[in-house]
Amino acid sequence: MVKMSLDPVQVMSGQVKELKVAPSSNGDSRGSWEEKEEFDQDHLGLTSKPIPVTGRRARKVEGGIFFPKPENAVTIAVSSRVLFRTEREQKVFEQKGVEEYLRYQIEHENEPFAPGPAFPFVKALEAVNSRLRELYPQSEELFDIVLVTYNHAHVGIRLINTINHHNLFIERFCMTGGSSPIGYLKAWHTNLYLSADADKVREALAEGIAAATMFMPEKLTEVSQSQLRVAFDGDAVLFSDESERIFKAHGLDKFFEHEKENEDTLLDHGPLKGFLEALGKLQKKFYAKGHRLDCPIRTFLVTARSAASSGIRALKTLRAWGLEIDEALFLAGAPKGPMLEKIRPHIYFDDQMFHVEGAAEMGTIAAHVPYGIAQKHNAKQNTGVRK
Amino acid sequence: MVSTVQNTDVKQKDSDHAVVVAVASRAVFEPGAGGGDGVYAEGVAFPLLQALQKVNERLLEENSAESLLFDIVLITTDSQQQQQSSQLISSTKHYGLEVSRFCFSTEEDFSESLLKNNVQLFLSTDRNEVSQTSQKGVLSALLDEYTASCPSEQLRVLLCGDAVIRPDTNPTPASRQAAQSFSARLGKMRQRFGMSDSPLSITLMTSCGGRDSCGGALQTLRSLGISADEAYCLAGAPQGPILSVLRPHFLLSDGFSGLED
Numbered sequence: 091m092v093k094m095s096l097d098p099v100q101v102m103s104g105q106v107k108e109l110k111v112a113p114s115s116n117g118d119s120r121g122s123w124e125e126k127e128e129f130d131q132d133h134l135g136l137t138s139k140p141i142p143v144t145g146r147r148a149r150k151v152e153g154g155i156f157f158p159k160p161e162n163a164v165t166i167a168v169s170s171r172v173l174f175r176t177e178r179e180q181k182v183f184e185q186k187g188v189e190e191y192l193r194y195q196i197e198h199e200n201e202p203f204a205p206g207p208a209f210p211f212v213k214a215l216e217a218v219n220s221r222l223r224e225l226y227p228q229s230e231e232l233f234d235i236v237l238v239t240y241n242h243a244h245v246g247i248r249l250i251n252t253i254n255h256h257n258l259f260i261e262r263f264c265m266t267g268g269s270s271p272i273g274y275l276k277a278w279h280t281n282l283y284l285s286a287d288a289d290k291v292r293e294a295l296a297e298g299i300a301a302a303t304m305f306m307p308e309k310l311t312e313v314s315q316s317q318l319r320v321a322f323d324g325d326a327v328l329f330s331d332e333s334e335r336i337f338k339a340h341g342l343d344k345f346f347e348h349e350k351e352n353e354d355t356l357l358d359h360g361p362l363k364g365f366l367e368a369l370g371k372l373q374k375k376f377y378a379k380g381h382r383l384d385c386p387i388r389t390f391l392v393t394a395r396s397a398a399s400s401g402i403r404a405l406k407t408l409r410a411w412g413l414e415i416d417e418a419l420f421l422a423g424a425p426k427g428p429m430l431e432k433i434r435p436h437i438y439f440d441d442q443m444f445h446v447e448g449a450a451e452m453g454t455i456a457a458h459v460p461y462g463i464a465q466k467h468n469a470k471q472n473t474g475v476r477k
Numbered sequence: 478m479v480s481t482v483q484n485t486d487v488k489q490k491d492s493d494h495a496v497v498v499a500v501a502s503r504a505v506f507e508p509g510a511g512g513g514d515g516v517y518a519e520g521v522a523f524p525l526l527q528a529l530q531k532v533n534e535r536l537l538e539e540n541s542a543e544s545l546l547f548d549i550v551l552i553t554t555d556s557q558q559q560q561q562s563s564q565l566i567s568s569t570k571h572y573g574l575e576v577s578r579f580c581f582s583t584e585e586d587f588s589e590s591l592l593k594n595n596v597q598l599f600l601s602t603d604r605n606e607v608s609q610t611s612q613k614g615v616l617s618a619l620l621d622e623y624t625a626s627c628p629s630e631q632l633r634v635l636l637c638g639d640a641v642i643r644p645d646t647n648p649t650p651a652s653r654q655a656a657q658s659f660s661a662r663l664g665k666m667r668q669r670f671g672m673s674d675s676p677l678s679i680t681l682m683t684s685c686g687g688r689d690s691c692g693g694a695l696q697t698l699r700s701l702g703i704s705a706d707e708a709y710c711l712a713g714a715p716q717g718p719i720l721s722v723l724r725p726h727f728l729l730s731d732g733f734s735g736l737e738d
Contacts, residue, residue, distance in 0.1 A: 246708045262711065268672075
């Protein structure tokens with residue numbers, strides 16, 4: 091495991107902020123938090139224990155920021171087709187056109203959609219948020235989930251009814267009525283975009299936004315309700331696809347040779363490095379309050395590289411970036427499905443459809459990152475087709 | 478003192494059914510700037526006018542006998558521009574703008590002349606002007622330099638679901654009513670077109686409340702016969718970045734909230 095060398099206190103120092111009243115919440119004052127000491131320690135990263143709140147433990151926390159500023163939060167944009175299951179409606183759209191599709195949606199407005207592939211992930215994000223708010227009630231460093239869909243606003247009421255039905259905490263959305271959502275992703279400072287539409291995902295990647303296409307697996311293995319578990323492939327996801335190119339062009343031996351020669355040269359970064367970084371920042375907030383062992387965020391690297399050889403370069407790169415990953419699994423080419431089935435991540439990112447499908451067969455929710463040489467239609471990140 | 482001149486180049490609209498939109502001439506043409514040979518240069522509201530015209534054009538394509546059209550009036554209080562009224566008229570004709578008539582008014586009679594002309598929406602770049610007319614019960618919206626970069630092939634109207642967007646216009650029951658009736662007519666116009674490739678796009682935005690306030694606003698719009706194309710719920714996020722992607726020609730800010738205020 092790569093060890094974190096940054097001292098939490100160092101990270102937090104210099105950030106002593108004045109107490110601020112929660113900005114632009116929806117009107118009601120939520121200042122019912124009694125423990126003053128909690129506030130002062132908030133941004134100093136000091137680790138004295140929070141004063142136990144008698145009689146409040148069981149109830150939902152009353153304090154906390156609920157509408158963080160987008161640039162301060164880790165913004166996750168999800169489309170309606172991955173948050174919910176909309177296959178039937180999709181079929182109406184494909185077979186009968188947009189007018190009929192919208193009519194159908196309005197007719198079924200009071201029927202909530204069933205959960206889609208991104209649903210467990212979003213629920214896990216909310217669980218992390220609750221823990222963050224308990225520890226840092228004044229902080230805006232939270233997950234902020236935004237529904238970004240190119241559905242028409244006609245579907246809005248059904249989507250809102252569904253969110254209410256499932257008791258999700260999603261208060262922000264963009265229904266672009268058919269226009270490209272990419273501009274809005276930027277406006278929301280999106281850290282990760284999940285969609286069912288590979289073209290939109292490619293467009294987002296071309297704009298430097300971490301993005302992946304999600305699919306509904308046939309069966310769903312149960313995932314944790316209290317700990318967010320995120321797994322990443324290495325090459326062309328966390329790292330660039332440079333090594334994969336060598337492998338594809340010159341074969342395995344050349345790949346090993348190249349990696350050995352370049353062991354001390356850092357790999358270039360891949361499209362999801364920033365997201366791992368954002369997760370790491372939140373993890374450190376838990377560590378700072380003594381919650382390293384029961385941290386509600388856990389990250390995994392699941393790579394075909396092997397521990398003794400090509401894996402070393404990956405670890406060195408992560409360390410140089412100051413990124414910690416909780417568990418690194420070097421499969422040396424073995425299939426990923428069984429390992430993922432054991433890990434049970436809420437989401438697994440891979441650049442190869444082969445692995446995504448393999449994972450889905452075993453019940454893991456996998457997301458495809460259409461980046462790099464592994465894609466059939468051309469490689470480099472600058473060719474996102476604009477709509 | 479108000480004087481009105483009809484534009485003989487343009488077919489006059491049916492006043493009972495048309496939607497009268499008055500635009501300050503200072504917004505349409507650059508004041509004082511000569512485009513050479515006595516023609517004014519384009520102002521910030523140019524794409525807006527072109528978009529309004531596009532809607533009319535498409536409405537008539539769908540139904541050549543359509544009477545629910547935009548009736549565009551250019552209104553001038555600037556005494557200097559009034560002296561150059563002929564230049565105003567010739568510039569309008571030069572660009573082929575579909576302006577039905579020109580209104581010349583003094584500052585005192587300004588709001589009166591709007592009401593007399595049955596103006597349902599007044600657009601200007603002058604904040605004070607907009608504030609005054611709004612208080613007199615005329616639905617008014619402020620244009621700014623961003624309006625210049627809006628598209629000219631599609632009219633994009635933004636309806637604000639919580640009335641906090643424009644604090645300079647004080648919502649009165651009369652202006653709320655005006656906003657609702659104008660928007661309802663806009664909604665009717667919108668229905669003349671299909672879901673895609675519409676020359677008119679109606680967007681709803683709520684800036685402060687959560688999803689339920691947006692849901693409420695959508696219901697309110699529905700009750701007015703308006704189907705929004707796009708909807709954005711900001712829940713406290715800053716509007717600027719979103720607006721710069723949205724690029725609405727103008728915003729209407731009250732009468733759409735789902736909550737009683």
